[in-house]
Amino acid sequence: MFRNQYDTDVTTWSPAGRLFQVEYAMEAVKQGSACVGLRSRTHAVLAAANKAASELSSHQRKVFRVADHAGVALAGLTADGRVLSRFLRSECINHAFVYDAPLPVSRLALRLADKAQVCTQRSWKRPYGVGLLVAGLDVSGAHLYYNCPSGNYFEYQAFAIGSRSQAAKTFLERRFEGYNDYTPDQLIKDALSAIKETLQGEKLTSSNCTVAIVGRKDDGTVEPFESIDGNRIQEIIDSMEAAEEAPAAAAAAAESSSMQEEDKGTDAAPMDI
Amino acid sequence: MGRFDPYENNGGTCVAIAGTDYCVVAADTRLSVGYSILTRDHSKIAHLADKCVLASSGFQGDVKALQKNLSAKELVYEHNHNKKMSCPAMAQLLSNTLYYKRFFPYYAFNVLGGLDSQGKGCVFTYDAVGSYERTGYSAQGTGAALMMPVLDNQLKSPSPLLLPARDAVTPLSESDAVDLVKDVFASATERDIYTGDKVEIVVINRSGSHRECIELRKD
Numbered sequence: 001m002f003r004n005q006y007d008t009d010v011t012t013w014s015p016a017g018r019l020f021q022v023e024y025a026m027e028a029v030k031q032g033s034a035c036v037g038l039r040s041r042t043h044a045v046l047a048a049a050n051k052a053a054s055e056l057s058s059h060q061r062k063v064f065r066v067a068d069h070a071g072v073a074l075a076g077l078t079a080d081g082r083v084l085s086r087f088l089r090s091e092c093i094n095h096a097f098v099y100d101a102p103l104p105v106s107r108l109a110l111r112l113a114d115k116a117q118v119c120t121q122r123s124w125k126r127p128y129g130v131g132l133l134v135a136g137l138d139v140s141g142a143h144l145y146y147n148c149p150s151g152n153y154f155e156y157q158a159f160a161i162g163s164r165s166q167a168a169k170t171f172l173e174r175r176f177e178g179y180n181d182y183t184p185d186q187l188i189k190d191a192l193s194a195i196k197e198t199l200q201g202e203k204l205t206s207s208n209c210t211v212a213i214v215g216r217k218d219d220g221t222v223e224p225f226e227s228i229d230g231n232r233i234q235e236i237i238d239s240m241e242a243a244e245e246a247p248a249a250a251a252a253a254a255e256s257s258s259m260q261e262e263d264k265g266t267d268a269a270p271m272d273i
Numbered sequence: 274m275g276r277f278d279p280y281e282n283n284g285g286t287c288v289a290i291a292g293t294d295y296c297v298v299a300a301d302t303r304l305s306v307g308y309s310i311l312t313r314d315h316s317k318i319a320h321l322a323d324k325c326v327l328a329s330s331g332f333q334g335d336v337k338a339l340q341k342n343l344s345a346k347e348l349v350y351e352h353n354h355n356k357k358m359s360c361p362a363m364a365q366l367l368s369n370t371l372y373y374k375r376f377f378p379y380y381a382f383n384v385l386g387g388l389d390s391q392g393k394g395c396v397f398t399y400d401a402v403g404s405y406e407r408t409g410y411s412a413q414g415t416g417a418a419l420m421m422p423v424l425d426n427q428l429k430s431p432s433p434l435l436l437p438a439r440d441a442v443t444p445l446s447e448s449d450a451v452d453l454v455k456d457v458f459a460s461a462t463e464r465d466i467y468t469g470d471k472v473e474i475v476v477i478n479r480s481g482s483h484r485e486c487i488e489l490r491k492d
Contacts, residue, residue: 065352089352093345 011123022120022127025149029131032075034165034198035062036191037133037144038158038172040182043215043223044135044142046073047191049162049198050208063210067092068224069102070136071212075162076149077129084128088112105136109145109153117151131161137214137222160194167197184215188228189240206234280332280380281306284467285317286416287328288457289386290428290450291394291409291442295478298386299454300328301416301462301489303470313470313491320482321347325360325387326475327367330414331401332380339379342370360387364397364405371403378402382413387477394442394477409441416461416468423457447476455487462489 006012007020014020033051037044050059063073064085072088074081091111095103112132119125127149134145134153146161147153158176160168171194179187188211196204211233214225284305289298300317303310319327319340327343329336346366350358358366364385371379383399398411409430412420431439443450451474458472469489476483 086352089349093348097341097345 009123010120010125010127019120019150022150025127025129026131028129029076029149029161030163030165032077032130032162033062034160034162034168034195035073035075035133036158036160036165036168036172036194036198037073037135037146037156038176038179038187038191038194039135039142039144039156040184040187040215041141041180042137042217043182043184043187043213044137044144045184045187045191045211045213046071046133046135047188047195047209047211048073048075049195050210059208061210063212063227065212065225065227066108066134067096067102067136069138069214069222070105070108070134071214071225072135073133073212074130075165076131080128081130081132084112084115084130084132087115088134102138104138104140105134105143105145106138106155108136109134109147109155112147113151113153116147116149119149120151133159133161135212135214136225137216142215158190158194160198162198164198164200167200168194171197184213184223185236188213188236192233192237192240204237206230206237209233279377281334282331282380282415283311283333284415285330286412286414286420286458286461286465286468287317287330287382287384288412288420288424288454289328289384289396289398289410290424290445290454291386291396292445292447292450293394293442294388294392295447295450295476296326296386296388296394296396297447297450297454297474297476298326298328298384299458299472299474300330300414301458301468301470301472302486303467304333305467308466310470316473318473318475319344320475321363322357322360322387323481324477325358325363325385326477326482327363327383327385328413329381329383331382335379336381339370339381339383343367346370359390360385360395360397361389361407363387364395364407367397367399368403368405371399371401375402382417384411384413388479392479407441409443412457414468416458416465419461419464420457423460424453427453447478451476458487458489 006014010021033049035048037046048062052059060078065071066088092103119127132147144156145153146159158172195209212227215223285301287300302314304312304315347358378401385397389395397405397407399405410424410428428443462469471486474485
Protein backbone atom coordinates (compact mmCIF):
# COMPACT_ATOMS: atom_id res chain seq x y z
CA MET A 1 0.00 0.00 0.00
CA PHE A 2 2.83 2.36 0.86
CA ARG A 3 5.16 1.15 -1.87
CA ASN A 4 4.68 4.15 -4.13
CA GLN A 5 5.47 6.72 -1.47
CA TYR A 6 8.81 5.26 -0.38
CA ASP A 7 10.24 3.91 -3.60
CA THR A 8 11.49 7.10 -5.28
CA ASP A 9 15.13 6.76 -4.27
CA VAL A 10 17.29 4.13 -2.73
CA THR A 11 18.09 6.20 0.34
CA THR A 12 14.47 6.24 1.57
CA TRP A 13 13.34 3.59 4.03
CA SER A 14 9.75 2.40 4.06
CA PRO A 15 7.86 2.29 7.37
CA ALA A 16 8.26 -1.49 7.33
CA GLY A 17 12.03 -1.11 7.18
CA ARG A 18 12.50 -1.95 3.51
CA LEU A 19 14.42 -0.31 0.69
CA PHE A 20 12.09 -0.69 -2.26
CA GLN A 21 14.62 0.38 -4.92
CA VAL A 22 16.85 -2.49 -3.86
CA GLU A 23 13.92 -4.89 -4.02
CA TYR A 24 13.01 -3.60 -7.48
CA ALA A 25 16.60 -4.25 -8.54
CA MET A 26 16.22 -7.85 -7.37
CA GLU A 27 13.10 -8.07 -9.56
CA ALA A 28 15.31 -7.26 -12.55
CA VAL A 29 17.35 -10.35 -11.73
CA LYS A 30 14.20 -12.49 -11.72
CA GLN A 31 13.33 -11.24 -15.21
CA GLY A 32 16.67 -12.24 -16.72
CA SER A 33 17.10 -15.64 -18.38
CA ALA A 34 18.07 -18.51 -16.12
CA CYS A 35 21.49 -19.36 -14.75
CA VAL A 36 22.51 -22.33 -12.67
CA GLY A 37 25.58 -23.12 -10.59
CA LEU A 38 26.66 -26.22 -8.70
CA ARG A 39 29.81 -27.54 -7.11
CA SER A 40 31.55 -30.58 -5.73
CA ARG A 41 34.58 -30.55 -3.42
CA THR A 42 36.92 -30.08 -6.36
CA HIS A 43 34.94 -28.63 -9.26
CA ALA A 44 32.40 -25.87 -9.85
CA VAL A 45 30.10 -25.67 -12.86
CA LEU A 46 28.10 -22.72 -14.21
CA ALA A 47 25.41 -23.04 -16.86
CA ALA A 48 23.23 -20.40 -18.49
CA ALA A 49 20.23 -20.49 -20.81
CA ASN A 50 21.06 -18.34 -23.82
CA LYS A 51 18.51 -15.75 -24.81
CA ALA A 52 18.66 -13.88 -28.07
CA ALA A 53 16.84 -10.58 -28.55
CA SER A 54 15.51 -11.84 -31.89
CA GLU A 55 16.20 -14.62 -34.35
CA LEU A 56 18.45 -12.24 -36.27
CA SER A 57 20.74 -11.34 -33.39
CA SER A 58 23.40 -13.23 -31.50
CA HIS A 59 22.66 -14.25 -27.93
CA GLN A 60 23.87 -12.31 -24.92
CA ARG A 61 27.01 -13.47 -23.16
CA LYS A 62 26.09 -14.50 -19.64
CA VAL A 63 29.18 -16.41 -18.55
CA PHE A 64 32.46 -14.54 -18.10
CA ARG A 65 35.93 -15.72 -17.16
CA VAL A 66 37.21 -13.52 -14.35
CA ALA A 67 40.55 -15.24 -13.78
CA ASP A 68 42.06 -18.64 -14.43
CA HIS A 69 40.57 -19.86 -11.17
CA ALA A 70 37.18 -18.14 -11.22
CA GLY A 71 34.26 -17.05 -13.39
CA VAL A 72 30.73 -15.65 -13.13
CA ALA A 73 27.33 -16.30 -14.65
CA LEU A 74 24.82 -13.48 -14.47
CA ALA A 75 21.11 -12.83 -14.75
CA GLY A 76 19.48 -9.43 -15.14
CA LEU A 77 20.84 -6.27 -16.76
CA THR A 78 23.68 -7.75 -18.79
CA ALA A 79 25.35 -4.37 -19.21
CA ASP A 80 25.68 -4.02 -15.43
CA GLY A 81 27.04 -7.55 -15.35
CA ARG A 82 29.66 -6.78 -17.97
CA VAL A 83 30.91 -3.78 -15.99
CA LEU A 84 31.05 -5.84 -12.78
CA SER A 85 32.96 -8.60 -14.58
CA ARG A 86 35.54 -6.03 -15.64
CA PHE A 87 35.80 -4.90 -12.01
CA LEU A 88 36.25 -8.48 -10.80
CA ARG A 89 38.95 -9.15 -13.40
CA SER A 90 40.80 -6.05 -12.31
CA GLU A 91 40.57 -7.08 -8.62
CA CYS A 92 41.99 -10.52 -9.40
CA ILE A 93 44.87 -9.06 -11.42
CA ASN A 94 45.73 -6.50 -8.71
CA HIS A 95 45.67 -9.13 -5.95
CA ALA A 96 47.92 -11.44 -7.95
CA PHE A 97 50.29 -8.53 -8.65
CA VAL A 98 50.68 -7.71 -4.96
CA TYR A 99 50.52 -11.18 -3.38
CA ASP A 100 51.64 -13.44 -6.25
CA ALA A 101 48.66 -15.70 -5.47
CA PRO A 102 45.12 -16.08 -6.82
CA LEU A 103 42.40 -14.09 -5.05
CA PRO A 104 40.43 -16.52 -2.83
CA VAL A 105 36.85 -16.89 -4.05
CA SER A 106 35.31 -15.77 -0.77
CA ARG A 107 37.29 -12.51 -0.94
CA LEU A 108 36.21 -12.03 -4.56
CA ALA A 109 32.57 -12.42 -3.55
CA LEU A 110 33.14 -10.00 -0.67
CA ARG A 111 34.64 -7.31 -2.94
CA LEU A 112 31.66 -7.63 -5.24
CA ALA A 113 29.20 -7.47 -2.36
CA ASP A 114 30.85 -4.35 -0.93
CA LYS A 115 30.68 -2.67 -4.33
CA ALA A 116 26.97 -3.52 -4.58
CA GLN A 117 26.32 -2.19 -1.08
CA VAL A 118 27.75 1.23 -1.96
CA CYS A 119 25.01 1.65 -4.54
CA THR A 120 22.35 1.04 -1.90
CA GLN A 121 23.54 3.93 0.24
CA ARG A 122 24.16 6.82 -2.18
CA SER A 123 21.38 9.07 -3.35
CA TRP A 124 23.07 9.68 -6.71
CA LYS A 125 23.48 5.99 -7.56
CA ARG A 126 21.20 3.09 -8.32
CA PRO A 127 21.71 -0.56 -7.36
CA TYR A 128 23.24 -2.87 -9.98
CA GLY A 129 20.40 -4.77 -11.67
CA VAL A 130 22.22 -8.05 -11.95
CA GLY A 131 22.63 -11.18 -9.84
CA LEU A 132 25.90 -13.05 -10.18
CA LEU A 133 26.78 -16.65 -9.53
CA VAL A 134 30.50 -16.59 -8.71
CA ALA A 135 32.23 -19.94 -9.13
CA GLY A 136 35.88 -20.58 -8.43
CA LEU A 137 38.64 -22.74 -7.08
CA ASP A 138 41.13 -21.86 -4.38
CA VAL A 139 43.28 -23.62 -1.77
CA SER A 140 40.21 -24.58 0.24
CA GLY A 141 38.48 -26.23 -2.71
CA ALA A 142 35.72 -25.29 -5.12
CA HIS A 143 33.18 -22.61 -4.17
CA LEU A 144 29.94 -21.15 -5.46
CA TYR A 145 28.54 -17.84 -4.26
CA TYR A 146 25.44 -15.89 -5.19
CA ASN A 147 25.80 -12.09 -5.09
CA CYS A 148 22.62 -10.10 -5.24
CA PRO A 149 21.99 -6.38 -5.92
CA SER A 150 21.35 -5.77 -2.23
CA GLY A 151 24.99 -6.45 -1.39
CA ASN A 152 24.16 -9.74 0.31
CA TYR A 153 25.97 -12.88 -0.67
CA PHE A 154 25.77 -16.51 0.38
CA GLU A 155 27.73 -19.63 -0.39
CA TYR A 156 25.80 -22.43 -2.05
CA GLN A 157 26.24 -26.08 -2.99
CA ALA A 158 23.90 -25.43 -5.90
CA PHE A 159 21.69 -22.52 -6.91
CA ALA A 160 19.63 -21.12 -9.77
CA ILE A 161 18.64 -17.54 -10.60
CA GLY A 162 16.61 -15.79 -13.29
CA SER A 163 13.25 -16.52 -14.86
CA ARG A 164 11.73 -19.96 -14.21
CA SER A 165 14.64 -20.68 -11.87
CA GLN A 166 12.24 -22.19 -9.32
CA ALA A 167 11.92 -25.27 -11.53
CA ALA A 168 15.70 -25.62 -11.56
CA LYS A 169 15.92 -25.03 -7.80
CA THR A 170 13.38 -27.77 -7.16
CA PHE A 171 15.44 -30.13 -9.30
CA LEU A 172 18.64 -29.19 -7.45
CA GLU A 173 17.05 -29.45 -4.01
CA ARG A 174 16.27 -33.09 -4.67
CA ARG A 175 19.84 -33.95 -5.62
CA PHE A 176 22.32 -31.53 -4.06
CA GLU A 177 23.24 -33.70 -1.06
CA GLY A 178 25.39 -35.99 -3.20
CA TYR A 179 27.15 -33.19 -5.11
CA ASN A 180 30.31 -33.04 -2.98
CA ASP A 181 31.40 -36.39 -4.39
CA TYR A 182 30.16 -35.93 -7.94
CA THR A 183 32.61 -36.22 -10.84
CA PRO A 184 32.93 -33.22 -13.16
CA ASP A 185 30.89 -35.02 -15.85
CA GLN A 186 28.07 -35.71 -13.41
CA LEU A 187 28.05 -32.05 -12.36
CA ILE A 188 27.83 -30.95 -15.99
CA LYS A 189 24.94 -33.32 -16.64
CA ASP A 190 23.02 -32.07 -13.62
CA ALA A 191 23.68 -28.46 -14.63
CA LEU A 192 22.27 -29.16 -18.09
CA SER A 193 19.27 -30.96 -16.58
CA ALA A 194 18.62 -28.00 -14.31
CA ILE A 195 18.73 -25.60 -17.28
CA LYS A 196 16.41 -27.95 -19.16
CA GLU A 197 13.86 -27.58 -16.33
CA THR A 198 13.81 -23.82 -16.93
CA LEU A 199 13.22 -24.18 -20.67
CA GLN A 200 9.68 -25.53 -20.03
CA GLY A 201 9.36 -27.94 -22.90
CA GLU A 202 11.68 -26.18 -25.36
CA LYS A 203 14.35 -28.56 -26.63
CA LEU A 204 17.79 -28.25 -25.00
CA THR A 205 20.56 -27.93 -27.58
CA SER A 206 24.13 -26.65 -27.45
CA SER A 207 23.01 -23.41 -29.12
CA ASN A 208 20.64 -22.38 -26.36
CA CYS A 209 22.90 -22.97 -23.38
CA THR A 210 26.44 -22.21 -22.20
CA VAL A 211 28.34 -24.34 -19.68
CA ALA A 212 31.63 -23.52 -17.99
CA ILE A 213 33.71 -25.48 -15.49
CA VAL A 214 36.67 -24.89 -13.20
CA GLY A 215 38.34 -27.36 -10.89
CA ARG A 216 41.27 -29.40 -9.67
CA LYS A 217 41.76 -32.93 -11.00
CA ASP A 218 42.65 -35.88 -8.77
CA ASP A 219 46.31 -35.59 -9.69
CA GLY A 220 46.39 -32.01 -8.48
CA THR A 221 46.51 -30.25 -11.85
CA VAL A 222 44.17 -27.29 -12.16
CA GLU A 223 41.64 -27.05 -14.98
CA PRO A 224 41.31 -23.29 -15.54
CA PHE A 225 37.89 -21.67 -15.89
CA GLU A 226 36.72 -22.37 -19.42
CA SER A 227 33.50 -22.56 -21.40
CA ILE A 228 32.88 -26.04 -22.71
CA ASP A 229 32.91 -26.38 -26.49
CA GLY A 230 29.48 -26.54 -28.18
CA ASN A 231 30.11 -29.92 -29.81
CA ARG A 232 30.98 -31.54 -26.50
CA ILE A 233 27.85 -30.06 -24.88
CA GLN A 234 25.75 -31.51 -27.69
CA GLU A 235 27.38 -34.92 -27.13
CA ILE A 236 26.54 -34.77 -23.43
CA ILE A 237 22.94 -33.69 -24.15
CA ASP A 238 22.57 -36.55 -26.65
CA SER A 239 23.91 -39.09 -24.15
CA MET A 240 21.55 -37.75 -21.47
CA GLU A 241 18.58 -38.11 -23.81
CA ALA A 242 19.62 -41.63 -24.81
CA ALA A 243 19.88 -42.60 -21.13
CA GLU A 244 16.38 -41.22 -20.53
CA GLU A 245 14.88 -43.16 -23.42
CA ALA A 246 16.43 -46.51 -22.41
CA PRO A 247 14.81 -46.81 -18.97
CA ALA A 248 11.60 -45.26 -20.40
CA ALA A 249 11.49 -48.07 -22.98
CA ALA A 250 12.16 -50.65 -20.25
CA ALA A 251 9.36 -49.15 -18.11
CA ALA A 252 6.95 -49.27 -21.06
CA ALA A 253 7.86 -52.94 -21.67
CA ALA A 254 7.27 -53.74 -17.97
CA GLU A 255 3.91 -51.94 -18.06
CA SER A 256 2.65 -53.84 -21.09
CA SER A 257 3.62 -57.22 -19.59
CA SER A 258 1.84 -56.42 -16.30
CA MET A 259 -1.23 -55.32 -18.28
CA GLN A 260 -1.27 -58.72 -20.02
CA GLU A 261 -1.36 -60.48 -16.64
CA GLU A 262 -4.29 -58.35 -15.51
CA ASP A 263 -6.17 -59.29 -18.68
CA LYS A 264 -5.67 -62.95 -17.86
CA GLY A 265 -7.05 -62.25 -14.39
CA THR A 266 -10.17 -60.57 -15.77
CA ASP A 267 -10.53 -63.40 -18.25
CA ALA A 268 -10.42 -65.88 -15.36
CA ALA A 269 -12.91 -63.97 -13.19
CA PRO A 270 -16.15 -64.58 -15.16
CA MET A 271 -15.60 -68.33 -14.89
CA ASP A 272 -15.67 -68.03 -11.11
CA ILE A 273 -19.08 -66.47 -11.13
CA MET B 274 76.51 11.55 3.31
CA GLY B 275 75.20 11.79 -0.26
CA ARG B 276 71.72 11.41 -1.64
CA PHE B 277 69.98 8.03 -1.83
CA ASP B 278 70.57 6.55 -5.28
CA PRO B 279 67.42 4.75 -6.42
CA TYR B 280 69.28 2.83 -9.13
CA GLU B 281 71.85 0.07 -9.14
CA ASN B 282 73.34 -1.79 -12.08
CA ASN B 283 73.13 -5.54 -11.62
CA GLY B 284 75.03 -6.16 -14.85
CA GLY B 285 74.53 -8.92 -17.38
CA THR B 286 73.91 -9.16 -21.08
CA CYS B 287 70.90 -10.07 -23.21
CA VAL B 288 70.80 -11.13 -26.85
CA ALA B 289 68.13 -12.04 -29.37
CA ILE B 290 68.34 -13.28 -32.96
CA ALA B 291 65.37 -13.59 -35.34
CA GLY B 292 65.19 -16.36 -37.93
CA THR B 293 62.68 -17.11 -40.70
CA ASP B 294 60.47 -19.23 -38.42
CA TYR B 295 62.15 -19.08 -35.00
CA CYS B 296 63.58 -16.61 -32.52
CA VAL B 297 66.44 -17.16 -30.07
CA VAL B 298 66.48 -15.07 -26.87
CA ALA B 299 69.34 -15.50 -24.44
CA ALA B 300 70.66 -13.86 -21.26
CA ASP B 301 73.37 -14.71 -18.76
CA THR B 302 72.35 -15.58 -15.20
CA ARG B 303 74.85 -13.60 -13.13
CA LEU B 304 73.50 -10.96 -10.73
CA SER B 305 76.18 -8.52 -9.52
CA VAL B 306 76.50 -5.43 -7.37
CA GLY B 307 79.71 -3.43 -7.64
CA TYR B 308 82.55 -5.96 -7.83
CA SER B 309 80.56 -8.68 -6.02
CA ILE B 310 78.39 -11.46 -7.29
CA LEU B 311 75.01 -11.77 -5.53
CA THR B 312 73.95 -14.95 -7.30
CA ARG B 313 75.04 -17.06 -10.26
CA ASP B 314 71.53 -18.31 -10.96
CA HIS B 315 69.15 -15.40 -11.63
CA SER B 316 66.97 -15.45 -14.75
CA LYS B 317 66.62 -12.21 -16.70
CA ILE B 318 64.06 -13.73 -19.05
CA ALA B 319 60.27 -13.42 -18.76
CA HIS B 320 57.70 -15.25 -20.88
CA LEU B 321 55.06 -12.60 -21.47
CA ALA B 322 52.93 -14.52 -23.98
CA ASP B 323 53.32 -17.89 -25.61
CA LYS B 324 55.20 -16.45 -28.61
CA CYS B 325 56.77 -13.46 -26.91
CA VAL B 326 59.77 -13.40 -24.56
CA LEU B 327 61.44 -10.45 -22.85
CA ALA B 328 65.08 -10.37 -21.76
CA SER B 329 66.19 -7.35 -19.71
CA SER B 330 69.51 -6.30 -18.19
CA GLY B 331 70.15 -3.35 -15.89
CA PHE B 332 68.60 -2.83 -12.45
CA GLN B 333 66.83 -6.09 -11.67
CA GLY B 334 64.45 -4.43 -9.20
CA ASP B 335 63.06 -2.31 -12.04
CA VAL B 336 63.21 -5.31 -14.38
CA LYS B 337 61.03 -7.36 -12.01
CA ALA B 338 58.52 -4.51 -11.66
CA LEU B 339 58.45 -4.03 -15.43
CA GLN B 340 57.88 -7.75 -16.05
CA LYS B 341 54.98 -7.85 -13.52
CA ASN B 342 53.49 -4.71 -15.02
CA LEU B 343 53.58 -6.14 -18.55
CA SER B 344 52.16 -9.52 -17.42
CA ALA B 345 49.19 -7.79 -15.79
CA LYS B 346 48.57 -5.68 -18.92
CA GLU B 347 48.80 -8.79 -21.09
CA LEU B 348 46.09 -10.45 -18.96
CA VAL B 349 43.81 -7.44 -19.42
CA TYR B 350 44.40 -7.67 -23.18
CA GLU B 351 43.51 -11.38 -23.11
CA HIS B 352 40.23 -10.65 -21.29
CA ASN B 353 39.31 -7.92 -23.76
CA HIS B 354 40.41 -9.54 -27.03
CA ASN B 355 39.97 -13.24 -26.21
CA LYS B 356 43.49 -14.06 -27.41
CA LYS B 357 47.08 -13.75 -26.21
CA MET B 358 49.11 -10.67 -27.26
CA SER B 359 51.20 -10.93 -30.40
CA CYS B 360 54.86 -9.94 -30.25
CA PRO B 361 54.50 -6.67 -32.23
CA ALA B 362 51.57 -5.66 -29.98
CA MET B 363 53.67 -6.36 -26.89
CA ALA B 364 56.51 -4.37 -28.46
CA GLN B 365 54.35 -1.26 -28.66
CA LEU B 366 53.00 -1.85 -25.14
CA LEU B 367 56.52 -2.13 -23.76
CA SER B 368 57.54 1.10 -25.47
CA ASN B 369 54.52 2.92 -24.02
CA THR B 370 55.10 1.47 -20.55
CA LEU B 371 58.73 2.63 -20.60
CA TYR B 372 57.91 6.14 -21.84
CA TYR B 373 55.19 6.47 -19.21
CA LYS B 374 58.07 6.72 -16.71
CA ARG B 375 60.07 9.13 -18.89
CA PHE B 376 60.99 11.27 -15.85
CA PHE B 377 61.88 8.42 -13.47
CA PRO B 378 62.76 5.65 -15.90
CA TYR B 379 62.87 1.89 -15.50
CA TYR B 380 66.61 1.19 -15.46
CA ALA B 381 66.07 -1.73 -17.82
CA PHE B 382 67.74 -2.41 -21.16
CA ASN B 383 65.36 -4.64 -23.01
CA VAL B 384 65.36 -7.05 -25.89
CA LEU B 385 61.98 -8.49 -26.89
CA GLY B 386 61.92 -11.58 -29.09
CA GLY B 387 59.27 -13.84 -30.53
CA LEU B 388 57.18 -14.70 -33.57
CA ASP B 389 54.97 -12.18 -35.34
CA SER B 390 51.42 -12.97 -36.50
CA GLN B 391 52.84 -14.54 -39.69
CA GLY B 392 55.08 -16.87 -37.71
CA LYS B 393 58.29 -15.08 -38.70
CA GLY B 394 60.93 -14.34 -36.09
CA CYS B 395 61.04 -10.80 -34.74
CA VAL B 396 63.37 -8.97 -32.40
CA PHE B 397 62.72 -5.54 -30.89
CA THR B 398 65.45 -3.58 -29.12
CA TYR B 399 64.88 -0.74 -26.65
CA ASP B 400 66.55 2.00 -24.72
CA ALA B 401 65.55 2.80 -21.13
CA VAL B 402 62.75 5.21 -22.09
CA GLY B 403 61.02 3.22 -24.79
CA SER B 404 62.65 4.15 -28.08
CA TYR B 405 62.44 0.92 -30.07
CA GLU B 406 63.14 -0.64 -33.42
CA ARG B 407 62.42 -3.99 -35.05
CA THR B 408 65.67 -5.61 -36.13
CA GLY B 409 67.05 -9.00 -37.08
CA TYR B 410 69.22 -9.27 -33.96
CA SER B 411 70.33 -7.22 -30.96
CA ALA B 412 72.34 -7.26 -27.75
CA GLN B 413 71.82 -5.09 -24.65
CA GLY B 414 73.67 -4.83 -21.34
CA THR B 415 77.23 -4.66 -20.03
CA GLY B 416 78.60 -7.07 -22.65
CA ALA B 417 76.61 -5.70 -25.59
CA ALA B 418 79.49 -3.65 -27.00
CA LEU B 419 81.59 -6.82 -27.13
CA MET B 420 78.83 -8.89 -28.80
CA MET B 421 77.28 -6.55 -31.36
CA PRO B 422 80.35 -6.30 -33.64
CA VAL B 423 80.54 -10.11 -33.79
CA LEU B 424 76.82 -10.40 -34.53
CA ASP B 425 77.11 -7.67 -37.21
CA ASN B 426 79.94 -9.60 -38.84
CA GLN B 427 78.26 -13.02 -38.71
CA LEU B 428 74.67 -12.08 -39.49
CA LYS B 429 75.50 -9.48 -42.15
CA SER B 430 72.26 -7.62 -41.73
CA PRO B 431 71.43 -5.54 -44.84
CA SER B 432 71.19 -1.80 -44.36
CA PRO B 433 67.65 -0.65 -43.60
CA LEU B 434 68.26 2.17 -46.12
CA LEU B 435 68.48 -0.22 -49.08
CA LEU B 436 65.75 -0.32 -51.69
CA PRO B 437 63.94 -2.63 -52.27
CA ALA B 438 63.58 -3.34 -48.56
CA ARG B 439 65.47 -6.46 -47.51
CA ASP B 440 64.51 -8.86 -44.78
CA ALA B 441 66.46 -8.38 -41.57
CA VAL B 442 65.91 -11.93 -40.31
CA THR B 443 68.81 -14.27 -40.71
CA PRO B 444 68.66 -17.21 -43.11
CA LEU B 445 70.67 -19.26 -40.58
CA SER B 446 69.16 -22.45 -39.21
CA GLU B 447 67.94 -22.62 -35.62
CA SER B 448 70.88 -24.71 -34.42
CA ASP B 449 73.41 -22.42 -36.14
CA ALA B 450 71.83 -19.39 -34.47
CA VAL B 451 71.98 -21.09 -31.06
CA ASP B 452 75.66 -21.97 -31.65
CA LEU B 453 76.37 -18.35 -32.56
CA VAL B 454 74.68 -17.20 -29.33
CA LYS B 455 76.83 -19.61 -27.31
CA ASP B 456 79.95 -18.30 -29.06
CA VAL B 457 79.20 -14.61 -28.45
CA PHE B 458 78.44 -15.28 -24.79
CA ALA B 459 81.67 -17.21 -24.39
CA SER B 460 83.55 -14.27 -25.96
CA ALA B 461 81.84 -11.57 -23.87
CA THR B 462 82.38 -13.61 -20.69
CA GLU B 463 86.15 -13.44 -21.28
CA ARG B 464 86.41 -9.66 -21.03
CA ASP B 465 83.22 -8.43 -19.29
CA ILE B 466 83.36 -9.03 -15.54
CA TYR B 467 79.59 -8.79 -15.20
CA THR B 468 78.84 -11.53 -17.72
CA GLY B 469 79.34 -15.22 -16.97
CA ASP B 470 78.24 -18.20 -14.83
CA LYS B 471 75.49 -19.54 -17.14
CA VAL B 472 73.60 -18.50 -20.22
CA GLU B 473 69.89 -19.27 -20.44
CA ILE B 474 68.86 -19.76 -24.09
CA VAL B 475 65.18 -19.77 -25.03
CA VAL B 476 64.15 -20.75 -28.56
CA ILE B 477 60.63 -19.89 -29.74
CA ASN B 478 59.23 -21.58 -32.80
CA ARG B 479 55.97 -22.87 -34.19
CA SER B 480 55.79 -25.72 -31.69
CA GLY B 481 56.25 -23.49 -28.64
CA SER B 482 59.32 -22.61 -26.61
CA HIS B 483 62.33 -24.59 -25.51
CA ARG B 484 64.90 -23.64 -22.87
CA GLU B 485 68.48 -24.72 -22.26
CA CYS B 486 71.24 -23.56 -19.89
CA ILE B 487 74.90 -23.61 -20.88
CA GLU B 488 77.74 -23.20 -18.38
CA LEU B 489 80.08 -20.19 -18.79
CA ARG B 490 83.30 -19.14 -17.08
CA LYS B 491 82.66 -18.28 -13.45
CA ASP B 492 85.49 -15.78 -12.90
